[in-house]
Amino acid sequence: MTKQIQFFDTTLRDGEQTIGVNFNVEQKNAIAKQLENWGVDVIEAGFPVASKEDFDAVQAVARAVKKVRVTGLARARKGDIDACVKATADAAHKQIHVFIATSPIHRDSKLHMTKAQAIDSITEHVTYAHKFFDIVEFSPEDATRTEPDFLVDSIQAAIDAGATVINIPDTVGYTNPVEFAALFKNLRENIPAFDDITFSVHCHDDLGMAVANSLASIENGATRIEGTINGIGERAGNAALEEVAVAMYVRKDYYDAENNINMKETKKTSDMISDYAKMPVPHNKAVVGANAFAHESGIHQDGMLKNPQTYEILTPESVGAAKTSLPLGKLSGSHAVMDKLNEMGFSVDREAMKAIFPVFKDCADHTDIVSEEDLTRIMSQIHATNEVSA
Incomplete structure (x- = not known):
């Protein structure tokens, strides 16, 4: 019973x-x-x-x-x-x-x-x-x-x-x-x-x-x-x-x-x-912390994009939290970066990522989290480079 x-x-x-x-x-x-x-x-x-x-x-x-x-x-x-x-x-x-x-x-x-x-x-x-x-x-x-x-x-x-x-x-x-x-x-x-x-x-x-x-x-x-x-x-x-x-x-x-x-x-x-x-919840606090449903590692992000259950035993929705986030940083992989760029409206495939990802990595090495503004700047840089090459 x-x-x-x-x-x-x-x-x-x-x-x-x-x-x-x-x-x-x-x-x-x-x-x-x-x-x-x-x-x-x-x-x-x-x-x-x-x-x-x-x-x-x-x-x-x-x-x-x-x-x-x-x-x-x-x-x-x-x-x-x-x-x-x-x-x-x-x-x-x-x-x-x-x-x-x-x-x-x-x-x-x-x-x-x-x-x-x-x-x-x-x-x-x-x-x-x-x-x-x-x-x-x-x-x-x-x-x-x-x-x-x-x-x-x-x-x-x-x-x-x-x-x-x-x-x-x-x-x-x-x-x-x-x-x-x-x-x-x-x-x-x-x-x-x-x-x-x-x-x-x-x-x-x-x-x-x-x-x-x-x-x-x-x-x-x-x-x-x-x-x-x-x-x-x-x-x-x-x-x-x-x-x-x-x-x-x-x-x-x-x-x-x-x-x-x-x-x-x-x-x-x-x-x-x-x-x-007046006690902020630590970011790494289980269940309710800001990082409880966030994944930065490239391996984790790749797994999450393929099947969330690879690295998430609990959905954020089940506890009333915001959706899972995949913050982009120096440990992120090309799959997560490509997914984020497409979500932002850029049309990016794996071939394009060969040029984009090294620029992203250079940016990520000099900041904690790569923002949407950073990604937009990266894409402008890539676009300008392609125009010059053409």
């Missing part, structure tokens, strides 16, 4: 923790509506207890969207939970996300708690949250650096207290796909209700493996992926949800999983986040 994978977007919460990023309420509303159009299942709209502005933003988003589920983040504290209750009161669909750190370094250095105290806090606060929310998501922060046995104990305590979603955060981007698989194997073997619980993952990109770890979790029992658009977020950021979505789309043969993402809204969603965050 094909799995259904939920997408949990935390662009408005963890994404806003990116240094220098500060979305206003109007922008958060617009982002939330676009995320709903894109097809996410859950929007983490903020951390309501953090500030009045954050509370107001969560409340505004809760009122603005109708199909997607809205959540606020809460530490294992009753005041945090109360703020989430109030902020999401008007949401058509809602849940809460409660967390407490469980790793030794966090228990000892940050919380100054024993294991027993951490378990007591999980039980107390998940139970309290469950009074107000049918869906309570619990996260053992820094799960991937938590002792395997204690991770099981923490999760079981949350389930016993009423949690129906368990999120496994790789809070500092520490783990790798093989270790993530082992973590899930341990949970499956030791959590009796594993198949009745929605298991989620929240991966950070400190070692560049957030998307790979998220995809590995799908193979090993997770049915919800948390992340952000363009991978923005704390430090090196989060799993880029558009990359996870496209990997599932292109490799559906491997992952055998579905989701509700409207792929054609991907580029529009990415552009909105880039604009509001």
